[in-house]
Amino acid sequence: MTQKIDWLASPGTPLRGELSIPGDKSVSHRAIMFAALADGTSHIDGFLEGEDTRATAAIFQRLGVRIETPSASQRIVHGVGIDGLRGSDSPLDCGNAGTGMRLLAGVLAAQSFDSVLVGDASLSGRPMRRVTGPLSKMGARIETEEGGLPPLRIHGGQALQGIDYTLEVASAQVKSAVLLAGLYAQGETVVHEPHPTRDYTERMLAAFGADIEFSPGHARLRGGQRLRATDVVVPADFSSAAFFLVAASVVPGSELRLRAVGLNPRRTGLLSALRLMGADIREENRAEQGGEPVADLLVRHAPLRGVEVPEALVPDMIDEFPALFVAAACAEGPTVVRGAAELRVKESDRLGTMAAGLRSLGLQVDETPDGATIHPGALQGGGIDSHGDHRIAMSFAIAGQRAQAPVKVGDVANVATSFPGFDRLARGAGFGLQNA
Ligand code: S3P
Numbered sequence: 001m002t003q004k005i006d007w008l009a010s011p012g013t014p015l016r017g018e019l020s021i022p023g024d025k026s027v028s029h030r031a032i033m034f035a036a037l038a039d040g041t042s043h044i045d046g047f048l049e050g051e052d053t054r055a056t057a058a059i060f061q062r063l064g065v066r067i068e069t070p071s072a073s074q075r076i077v078h079g080v081g082i083d084g085l086r087g088s089d090s091p092l093d094c095g096n097a098g099t100g101m102r103l104l105a106g107v108l109a110a111q112s113f114d115s116v117l118v119g120d121a122s123l124s125g126r127p128m129r130r131v132t133g134p135l136s137k138m139g140a141r142i143e144t145e146e147g148g149l150p151p152l153r154i155h156g157g158q159a160l161q162g163i164d165y166t167l168e169v170a171s172a173q174v175k176s177a178v179l180l181a182g183l184y185a186q187g188e189t190v191v192h193e194p195h196p197t198r199d200y201t202e203r204m205l206a207a208f209g210a211d212i213e214f215s216p217g218h219a220r221l222r223g224g225q226r227l228r229a230t231d232v233v234v235p236a237d238f239s240s241a242a243f244f245l246v247a248a249s250v251v252p253g254s255e256l257r258l259r260a261v262g263l264n265p266r267r268t269g270l271l272s273a274l275r276l277m278g279a280d281i282r283e284e285n286r287a288e289q290g291g292e293p294v295a296d297l298l299v300r301h302a303p304l305r306g307v308e309v310p311e312a313l314v315p316d317m318i319d320e321f322p323a324l325f326v327a328a329a330c331a332e333g334p335t336v337v338r339g340a341a342e343l344r345v346k347e348s349d350r351l352g353t354m355a356a357g358l359r360s361l362g363l364q365v366d367e368t369p370d371g372a373t374i375h376p377g378a379l380q381g382g383g384i385d386s387h388g389d390h391r392i393a394m395s396f397a398i399a400g401q402r403a404q405a406p407v408k409v410g411d412v413a414n415v416a417t418s419f420p421g422f423d424r425l426a427r428g429a430g431f432g433l434q435n436a
Contacts, residue, residue: 005435007393007409007423009400010381012432014253014301019425021241023048023073023234024262025418026172026200027292029056029099031232032067033107033180034208035077036060036085040229044075046290047234051417052097059104062088079229082183087113091151094119096347096390096417099173101150102131103201106177108154109140110184117152122347122388122414124150130169131177138163138181138189162187162223169342170315172197172266175219179205179212185223193217195315198266203291204232233290235262239319239391240419241297242270244429246323247398248299249279250330256429258297260289269317273324277304277331306333306376314339319346322395325354328374329363330402341370347414348389357384357396361403381405390414394422397433408436 028048033056035042047053049072057067057075064086068076085107094100094117101117105128108115118124129148136142141155162185167174175191179201182189196216205212205221209228212221241261248254263271263283271281280302283295304327317324321343328335343350355365355372362380366373381403386393393412400407415422426433 003413004411005413007397007412008406008434008436009397009409010403010406010432011401013430015244015248015251015256015430016254017429018257018259019244019429020259021236021261022050022419022421024237025050025052025239026099026198027232027234028053029097029103030200030204031234032057032060032075032077033103034204034227035079035229035232036065037082037107038079038208038227038229039081040079042077042079042229043231044077045073045231045233047073047075048237048418049073050420051095052100055093055095055097056100059092059094059100062092079227082226085111087111087115087156091116091118094123096120096123096414098123098126101152102128102173102177103180105131105135105142105152105154106180109135109142109158109181110160111156113156115154115156117150117154119150126150127345128152130171130174134163134165134174134178135181137165138185140181160185162189164190166192167194170195170197172201176201179219179221182221182223183210183225188220188222190220191218196266197315198264207232207291235289235292235294236260237418238262238264238267242320242323243394243398243422245270245274245279245281245297245299246327247401247431249274249302249304249327250398251401252301254301256299258299260287260294261297263293263295266316269313269315270320270324272313273307273309273317274327276307277327278302279304304331306331306335308336311339318342319391322350322354322391323398325358325374326395326398329358329376329379329399331376333376335374337371338368339370346389348387348392350389350392353385353387353389353392354395357392360384361399361407379403381407383408383410385410386412386414388414390418394419397426397431400433401431
């Protein structure tokens with residue numbers, strides 16, 4: 001990413017209105033991948049037109065898949081079948097996307113051709129042994145940089161064997177990489193998780209006709225299956241909605257309706273945490289969209305109190321901690337987070353960047369290796385560094401709505417990876433948010 005954009009966030013008006021949130025990132029990545037590997041043509045509706053998911057689509061185009069874009073939120077994917085990808089001579093660029101790189105590692109490890117997966121500076125610092133480890137046990141040959149970092153140099157032409165594997169960390173990306181490799185492997189592949197994670201891969205493989213058994217924490221499939229094209233409706237991304245749930249909770253006088261947000265139970269830990277804190281969030285018009293539960297979320301300002309975030313919620317809100325830290329900063333009494341060491345290896349070290357940012361706005365945050373205690377208080381103005389992390393940038397845009405002087409949020413171009421148009425939507429709802 002070359003363009004450097006900063007924001008100036010300051011109190012606007014109470015947040016009001018009805019918002020449509022863009023499509024789910026996890027579902028959009030998988031929809032492109034599985035449609036590309038299926039026999040036949042699949043239509044995807046509600047696709048997230050973000051940089052991460054566009055990078056995944058561009059990679060499959062490079063691997064010989066024809067993808068049409070009738071409109072920004074639609075894709076028509078002409079699948080080439082499980083054995084129809086063609087190799088690319090040049091490196092495949094996953095951009096900022098951990099999901100793209102880790103899932104692709106599972107697919108590409110099983111191909112007849114060699115591939116190289118690269119990413120941007122943030123992705124190039126993220127751990128890949130968690131995927132190369134189990135894939136190597138299946139017979140894959142993948143070289144990494146020192147310390148298990150990208151680029152991934154994947155040697156094709158390996159015959160993979162099924163595996164019975166227990167994940168070391170609860171990670172939907174690792175689970176998905178192993179299952180995707182398992183589709184190509186001899187025999188059965190079984191994955192067990194220390195805590196159930198989002199199950200979009202399992203549900204969507206089933207929707208694409210795969211014979212897969214799964215229950216929370218376990219999945220099993222046999223190799224040698226083909227996928228059948230199907231149409232996918234992508235729900236609105238709960239992780240993007242999360243910023244507006246927190247913002248409307250903390251800005252007095254706010255009342256927002258977020259339309260048809262995806263409420264997969266493995267994603268909604270933040271709803272439970274905010275409700276424990278006293279948030280006023282109602283679910284209306286419950287429905288199902290593309291096999292996923294959705295509902296309108298009606299959120300009104302409410303005074304929040306600090307809580308000990310139950311550790312059992314952590315995997316179900318792993319992407320929402322930056323937003324939770326801002327809710328905690330605006331609450332009455334300290335909030336304690338534990339059991340969240342994974343946050344240190346996301347797009348940035350999210351425990352470190354959130355703690356540093358809140359401290360520079362005048363708060364006390366005590367950091368531990370796997371969490372933090374956030375002591376709320378009056379937020380001063382100042383400058384914070386988002387470290388190019390989309391969710392850090394959007395979280396401090398919210399903090400600015402409660403600050404006593406403008407907050408300059410540095411390096412926000414990465415917001416386009418998951419939530420293009422966030423600033424426009426936020427301004428429309430009442431945020432004070434300008435380019436600096
Ligand atoms: C994702 C899984 C999670 C999450 C990421 C998306 C996915 O990562 O943080 O934003 O789509 O499978 P981990 O698998 O590393 O927990």
